[in-house]
Amino acid sequence: MSTPIQHSSTFAFPSLEAMDAAQALGPAGAYYQRIGHPTLRACEERLAALEEAEMGLLFPSGMAAISSAFLAHVQSGEHIVALHQTYGGTRALLEWGAERLGWTFDLVDAREPGTWERAFRANTRIFHVESPTNPTLCLVDLAHAASLAHRHRVLLTVDNTVASPLGQHPLAHGADLVMHSATKSIGGHGDLLAGAVLGAATRLEAVWRVRTVFGPVPDPGVAWQIERSLKTLPLRIAQANANALDLASRLATHPGVARVFYPGLPEHPGHEIALRQMRHGFGPLLAVEPRGGAGAAVAVVDALRVVRHAPSLGGVESLASLPARTSHIQLGEDGRRRAGIPEGLVRLSIGIEDVADLWADLDRALKLAAAVTV
Numbered sequence: 001m002s003t004p005i006q007h008s009s010t011f012a013f014p015s016l017e018a019m020d021a022a023q024a025l026g027p028a029g030a031y032y033q034r035i036g037h038p039t040l041r042a043c044e045e046r047l048a049a050l051e052e053a054e055m056g057l058l059f060p061s062g063m064a065a066i067s068s069a070f071l072a073h074v075q076s077g078e079h080i081v082a083l084h085q086t087y088g089g090t091r092a093l094l095e096w097g098a099e100r101l102g103w104t105f106d107l108v109d110a111r112e113p114g115t116w117e118r119a120f121r122a123n124t125r126i127f128h129v130e131s132p133t134n135p136t137l138c139l140v141d142l143a144h145a146a147s148l149a150h151r152h153r154v155l156l157t158v159d160n161t162v163a164s165p166l167g168q169h170p171l172a173h174g175a176d177l178v179m180h181s182a183t184k185s186i187g188g189h190g191d192l193l194a195g196a197v198l199g200a201a202t203r204l205e206a207v208w209r210v211r212t213v214f215g216p217v218p219d220p221g222v223a224w225q226i227e228r229s230l231k232t233l234p235l236r237i238a239q240a241n242a243n244a245l246d247l248a249s250r251l252a253t254h255p256g257v258a259r260v261f262y263p264g265l266p267e268h269p270g271h272e273i274a275l276r277q278m279r280h281g282f283g284p285l286l287a288v289e290p291r292g293g294a295g296a297a298v299a300v301v302d303a304l305r306v307v308r309h310a311p312s313l314g315g316v317e318s319l320a321s322l323p324a325r326t327s328h329i330q331l332g333e334d335g336r337r338r339a340g341i342p343e344g345l346v347r348l349s350i351g352i353e354d355v356a357d358l359w360a361d362l363d364r365a366l367k368l369a370a371a372v373t374v
């Protein structure tokens, strides 16, 4: 019932014929660990089934997954369209590629779909989006993004980390490649770093070549840990999403809160899209802007006790962070303003704890912050 961990960097064969056969299977074979290995394959197949993808490839981090997908499908002289709201690490990748590889990119605002098409050029190869975005939870209509991309013969790539592979199936809405930071909901326990790229085998072939050339392959121990985590993903997602919706609704009327960002709230501008394209709730991520600006945000994070102060998301334990000081520090104040990220924003990743404990902690921290900043 549990996939054996095969700690073997190489595999021995009784004949050349048997070796040829294993080699021909590529990432599905057992030939040499960098090509792919049985513990990893078991996990990749389970993850592909969850995401309803033909094929999946795992990587030792989300950024290894995203950068391998970009390297596989964008060459020097070609162009990428991405969002102003893109994850900071992906933004750094776009800039690194522009400096070192000679690709170019343009950013569009997730909140203004009418402006996206203007960014497309004859040499555009990828339209890269996230939905919901991190940390302000903008929703991208994936079917609309896909039809736009395909009209320009461009691939739609979707970073599905925030929704999780259960919470949303971008491939069903027309996406060509889906990426995950498996460090987040997939791993789910704050104890590993991993990433994934999923989609049709014809698109994954080039990504596998990049993985084989550069060598970012998760080891058998990590592959086993990720597969085990997948077995409880539905339970973790159900509890975290229910907790997040409950807390977002209550925070929306808290006197210490100026604004709540959560796609599960009817007043959220992306609520209709979320209802259409998200499943099993609206994700574990929400953001609050306490009254009193950046000073109050710092006071809230410092006062929280059950919710811990750490920069990640999608785990069993609730975490708070200040995007302006962690995940979106690379954007600078100007970039954050363009992306619509307030300086005094507190991002909350809701876990599976008793929601009454979480509410008591948030309520106490918000009241304390209000007292300090008045």
Ligand SMILES: *Cc1c(COP(=O)(O)O)cnc(C)c1O
Binding pocket: 061, 062, 063, 064, 087, 089, 130, 134, 159, 161, 162, 180, 181, 182, 183, 184, 193, 194, 195, 313
């Ligand atoms: C964390 C994260 C990444 C990067 O993943 P790592 O596993 O840290 O490399 C990419 N995209 C999103 C949306 C993330 O939250």
